[in-house]
Amino acid sequence: MNWHPITRExxxxxxxxxxxxxxxxxxxxxxxxxxxxxxxxxxRGGGNLEKLFVIATSNHRLMxxxxxxxxxxxxxxxxxxxxxxxxxLFPDLESAFRGLLNAP
Amino acid sequence: MPEAKEExxxxxxxxxxxxxxxxxxxxxxxxxxxxxxxxxxxxxxxxTRTRPRKKACVYGVRVSGAxxxxxxxxxxxxxxxxxxxxxxxxxxxxxxxxxxIGRAVGGVFAYTQGVLTGNKALADAAMEGLQCxxxxxxxxxxVVLSMGRAKGGVFPKGGPPRDPKTANYLPYPDxxxxxxxxxxxxxxxxDYTQGATFDRNGRFxxxxxxxxxxxxxxxxxxxxxxxxxxxxxxxxxIP
Numbered sequence: 001m002n003w004h005p006i007t008r009e010x011x012x013x014x015x016x017x018x019x020x021x022x023x024x025x026x027x028x029x030x031x032x033x034x035x036x037x038x039x040x041x042x043x044r045g046g047g048n049l050e051k052l053f054v055i056a057t058s059n060h061r062l063m064x065x066x067x068x069x070x071x072x073x074x075x076x077x078x079x080x081x082x083x084x085x086x087x088x089l090f091p092d093l094e095s096a097f098r099g100l101l102n103a104p
Numbered sequence: 105m106p107e108a109k110e111e112x113x114x115x116x117x118x119x120x121x122x123x124x125x126x127x128x129x130x131x132x133x134x135x136x137x138x139x140x141x142x143x144x145x146x147x148x149x150x151x152t153r154t155r156p157r158k159k160a161c162v163y164g165v166r167v168s169g170a171x172x173x174x175x176x177x178x179x180x181x182x183x184x185x186x187x188x189x190x191x192x193x194x195x196x197x198x199x200x201x202x203x204x205i206g207r208a209v210g211g212v213f214a215y216t217q218g219v220l221t222g223n224k225a226l227a228d229a230a231m232e233g234l235q236c237x238x239x240x241x242x243x244x245x246x247v248v249l250s251m252g253r254a255k256g257g258v259f260p261k262g263g264p265p266r267d268p269k270t271a272n273y274l275p276y277p278d279x280x281x282x283x284x285x286x287x288x289x290x291x292x293x294x295d296y297t298q299g300a301t302f303d304r305n306g307r308f309x310x311x312x313x314x315x316x317x318x319x320x321x322x323x324x325x326x327x328x329x330x331x332x333x334x335x336x337x338x339x340x341x342i343p
Contacts, residue, residue, distance in 0.1 A: 006292065044338065069339070090271070091263055091266065091334065095270075
């Protein structure tokens with residue numbers, strides 16, 4: 001089966017399902033930092049230019065959804081005009097969100 | 105038909121794999137079957153076998169599979185088969201590289217033995233052997249890791265076992281050395297096997313994904329080095 005980029009609708013469904021398993025306080029906190037999914041340019045392993053969805057921002061850090069690995073990721077917000085190249089992958093939304101909040 | 109006879113006598117290039125051990129997908133060394141892939145002879149044994157044939161089989165045609173395994177509770181994988189009625193090929197997926205798997209497992213075992221007993225020469229020799237057959241070992245790893253899926257969800261869903269509170273990948277509690285835990289992960293492209301690898305101290309080293317995610321820029325399997333106890337970095341080829 002060939003890979004295809006995730007659609008906004010697919011992403012929203014995944015986030016909604018993941019939110020159900022978040023503890024109540026974390027869910028409320030997540031709603032505060034969540035934002036409308038928006039796409040930012042990225043490059044995987046020096047490959048072609050692609051796009052990643054950003055779903056939350058906190059303290060100059062971004063929570064993204066990696067639609068190849070199907071996992072949530074956290075990365076520093078790149079300077080304007082620069083492309084995302086590295087992000088830390090977490091196995092679920094909760095651990096990614098904790099990673100977003102607890103990051104230095 | 106002299107040409108056909110000559111063709112039939114020609115030893116098959118993978119003859120060594122047929123001696124005493126049937127390998128699915130391999131060809132038989134005997135003249136009679138040398139032109140027929142063993143894959144079509146699901147329940148036949150190689151005619152050049154060196155082991156005596158078991159009573160339960162007539163050229164590998166089982167009298168009754170259930171009866172043969174009954175004395176091991178129908179579970180020859182985890183129990184002992186003293187009469188040698190069970191075939192190695194029975195637990196592996198079709199076409200699995202059984203010899204590389206055996207060699208790799210033997211190498212890892214020898215290396216572990218060498219380390220645990222302080223036999224540096226044994227450990228070094230085993231490591232050297234593993235490095236020599238590295239490419240084949242990767243194939244073997246891929247097959248072994250994919251077996252969880254082939255066996256119908258033996259491994260936990262959601263990937264390798266993780267701590268429910270911290271989401272940290274959990275080492276196997278009884279492990280005495282480096283090891284890998286397994287799990288099945290569901291992605292948009294279907295289910296695949298993931299392995300979480302730990303060092304001898306139980307420190308999470310990284311994760312193996314047995315898939316290419318349907319993309320040409322990912323190898324199958326590929327490796328994600330650990331960033332934290334529950335996070336990994338970008339995909340890269342198996343180190």
